[in-house]
Amino acid sequence: MELETRYEAEPGSVRPGGRTARVRAAVLRAAEDVLAEQGFAHLDLADVARRAAVGKTTVYRRWGTVANLVADLLADMAEQSVPRTETGSLLGDLTANARLVQRTLTDPRQVALFKAVIAAATWDTRTAQALRRFYDIRVNEWAPCVQQAIDRTEIPPDTDPREVIRAVSAPLYYRLLISGEVLDQAAADRAAAAAVAGARAGVYRRDGDRGSA
Amino acid sequence: MELETRYEAEPGSVRPGGRTARVRAAVLRAAEDVLAEQGFAHLDLADVARRAAVGKTTVYRRWGTVANLVADLLADMAEQSVPRTETGSLLGDLTANARLVQRTLTDPRQVALFKAVIAAATWDTRTAQALRRFYDIRVNEWAPCVQQAIDRTEIPPDTDPREVIRAVSAPLYYRLLISGEVLDQAAADRAAAAAVAGARAGVYRRDGDRGSA
Numbered sequence: 506m507e508l509e510t511r512y513e514a515e516p517g518s519v520r521p522g523g524r525t526a527r528v529r530a531a532v533l534r535a536a537e538d539v540l541a542e543q544g545f546a547h548l549d550l551a552d553v554a555r556r557a558a559v560g561k562t563t564v565y566r567r568w569g570t571v572a573n574l575v576a577d578l579l580a581d582m583a584e585q586s587v588p589r590t591e592t593g594s595l596l597g598d599l600t601a602n603a604r605l606v607q608r609t610l611t612d613p614r615q616v617a618l619f620k621a622v623i624a625a626a627t628w629d630t631r632t633a634q635a636l637r638r639f640y641d642i643r644v645n646e647w648a649p650c651v652q653q654a655i656d657r658t659e660i661p662p663d664t665d666p667r668e669v670i671r672a673v674s675a676p677l678y679y680r681l682l683i684s685g686e687v688l689d690q691a692a693a694d695r696a697a698a699a700a701v702a703g704a705r706a707g708v709y710r711r712d713g714d715r716g717s718a
Numbered sequence: 719m720e721l722e723t724r725y726e727a728e729p730g731s732v733r734p735g736g737r738t739a740r741v742r743a744a745v746l747r748a749a750e751d752v753l754a755e756q757g758f759a760h761l762d763l764a765d766v767a768r769r770a771a772v773g774k775t776t777v778y779r780r781w782g783t784v785a786n787l788v789a790d791l792l793a794d795m796a797e798q799s800v801p802r803t804e805t806g807s808l809l810g811d812l813t814a815n816a817r818l819v820q821r822t823l824t825d826p827r828q829v830a831l832f833k834a835v836i837a838a839a840t841w842d843t844r845t846a847q848a849l850r851r852f853y854d855i856r857v858n859e860w861a862p863c864v865q866q867a868i869d870r871t872e873i874p875p876d877t878d879p880r881e882v883i884r885a886v887s888a889p890l891y892y893r894l895l896i897s898g899e900v901l902d903q904a905a906a907d908r909a910a911a912a913a914v915a916g917a918r919a920g921v922y923r924r925d926g927d928r929g930s931a
Contacts, residue, residue, distance in 0.1 A: 544841055
């Protein structure tokens, strides 16, 4: 019945899913606009439908709640995230990653969006889960560069790749959300260098956790 | 006139400032309660006055706005923050710092308070400034342990002490706000070890910033 509704609205649609994909893109774009301009508290399905020029019923049927809409927005952002750069060294790869995070967090539209979602995640469990899934996908995208560094014997074999990737992002988010210091390329390069130094020193070894437990 | 109002309400007050200090303590405690239980959006001066059993006029005259009240709450928290531990080694000192941050961010009342204030800081400039001042005071309290490590020649002489202290906190706040991973003592110890590894490798040298600029 849901499929029928989607297709009957635009019978001339070239391929199945074409209209569905366009509706999703328009709705997510409108949701991004509201989040970036006004914040999570102003996100409202009827308003998003109006901005996206999509039927309110369609939006309510497909997403149902603001939390679902934000979760889908984050899933879409994760799908579209840039594939990782391969430079041949751990420092080079992590610097590329850090600069990507730094550019995202200094883009006016994206930073407004991230701030709104991170703030909402502090009080809304569904949004917190969606945020974690988003970062899980990004961490999984970049973790192989740490495994390659292990294979090149740059860092200890029992290093936890995901923990190294998270270590690159942490100081950049700290600047954004807590200390308010400038988020420039030097900060990105320092974050990457710190993660490499920690990895070389064995700080991110899985054994480290077990040993101190 | 303000002084008159404060003192005339309780003429038997032993020392000047006694009532003022008690009023402040009661109001800040009530503000903490609202933030921890309901979040920043529910903070209202009249409600805080009622909870604190303090005259509404006093609260409006002294604090005026919710932003001022939150700024004063953060100033009070900074005044009361625990003095740093001195262990004789950089790893020992930073581990003590990391565990203090970790305990704060896992205390149910304090974590609710911090999340509410950090979320509000994403959209409210005054709260963001107050939050930065709070962390400035905490960073200043702990930075001397890095200077002592420089004096002991544990780390390069041009290391930026404040940057090292921030590096200890960053992964813990990242877990709290972004990745949602468990914030246990092992995470604290790893954050301290990573900051030490970075400092030893020269990542937090002031020259590093200048060199890459």
